[in-house]
Amino acid sequence: MNWSDLRIFLAISRTGTLGAAGRHLGLTQPTMGRRLRALEAETGHSLFQRTSDGFVLTDEGQALLAPAERMEEAALSAERILSGGDALSGLIRVSSSDWFGLHVLTPVFTEFIKVHPGLSLELVTDARLFSLARREADIAFRISPFMEPEIIQRKLLRMEYAFYGSRDWSGDLPEDGDGLSLVTMDTSFGNLPDMLWLQRKLPRARIAYRSNNRDVQARACAMGAGFAVLPRPLGDSMRELRVFHLGESPPGRDVWVGYHRDLKRTSRLRALLDFTLQRLA
Numbered sequence: 001m002n003w004s005d006l007r008i009f010l011a012i013s014r015t016g017t018l019g020a021a022g023r024h025l026g027l028t029q030p031t032m033g034r035r036l037r038a039l040e041a042e043t044g045h046s047l048f049q050r051t052s053d054g055f056v057l058t059d060e061g062q063a064l065l066a067p068a069e070r071m072e073e074a075a076l077s078a079e080r081i082l083s084g085g086d087a088l089s090g091l092i093r094v095s096s097s098d099w100f101g102l103h104v105l106t107p108v109f110t111e112f113i114k115v116h117p118g119l120s121l122e123l124v125t126d127a128r129l130f131s132l133a134r135r136e137a138d139i140a141f142r143i144s145p146f147m148e149p150e151i152i153q154r155k156l157l158r159m160e161y162a163f164y165g166s167r168d169w170s171g172d173l174p175e176d177g178d179g180l181s182l183v184t185m186d187t188s189f190g191n192l193p194d195m196l197w198l199q200r201k202l203p204r205a206r207i208a209y210r211s212n213n214r215d216v217q218a219r220a221c222a223m224g225a226g227f228a229v230l231p232r233p234l235g236d237s238m239r240e241l242r243v244f245h246l247g248e249s250p251p252g253r254d255v256w257v258g259y260h261r262d263l264k265r266t267s268r269l270r271a272l273l274d275f276t277l278q279r280l281a
Contacts, residue, residue, distance in 0.1 A: 016054035095137035099214035153258035177202025181226030
């Protein structure tokens with residue numbers, strides 16, 4: 001069974017459409033359809049049910065899924081090992097949250113590529129956790145420890161947060177938040193430490209604006225939409241904001257960096273990691 005055809009099978013099973021799978025693999029939709037039909041002819045089974053909502057695995061496709069994923073892991077492991085080499089050249093794909101990528105990593109990475117002009121960096125900022133095992137990223141920065149197996153990780157730094165408001169605000173802060181407007185994370189992040197801190201410190205405050213993007217929160221806060229808990233590198237970078245004190249600071253967060261163990265001896269990743277640790281840790 002051809003591994004390249006199984007890559008197509010896995011991409012379709014994860015995205016649900018030929019078009020999305022093709023974009024992920026850099027192939028056209030007709031090519032995807034042709035390769036899938038060839039795989040189904042080789043196995044003698046229909047692997048997907050074609051529905052109005054997309055491609056859904058049949059029982060035979062479900063049976064093939066686990067062996068295909070094991071083959072994928074073996075192929076990616078070999079690719080990671082062989083991509084090591086000694087030359088400081090090539091591409092490093094990095095994953096982080098949006099605000100951390102913009103305000104913390106980009107200044108460091110800009111300096112890094114000036115020192116190592118043979119290297120290219122690709123920074124992908126997304127709330128989704130990219131898979132290091134499937135090589136969706138070579139190295140990732142997160143605000144929680146990595147739970148995936150075979151990941152080498154370490155705590156990079158302690159990120160402090162503060163309670164910010166518009167520099168033009170001149171009123172008093174009520175102890176319970178009565179009459180105050182807040183800018184916060186959206187409801188899917190309701191259990192974050194800073195959200196729980198706000199609920200405890202300002203139980204009567206009104207949430208006026210929600211966003212899953214910290215930069216959006218900071219901009220709304222600066223324009224007077226309400227007060228916000230923000231990471232210090234973000235909040236301190238905006239002249240329109242100032243820190244307000246509520247008797248205690250919001251809880252900080254640990255930032256973790258991780259990469260797959262197969263990349264341990266990859267010189268270009270080692271160079272980036274050492275440089276980043278030197279600047280931030």
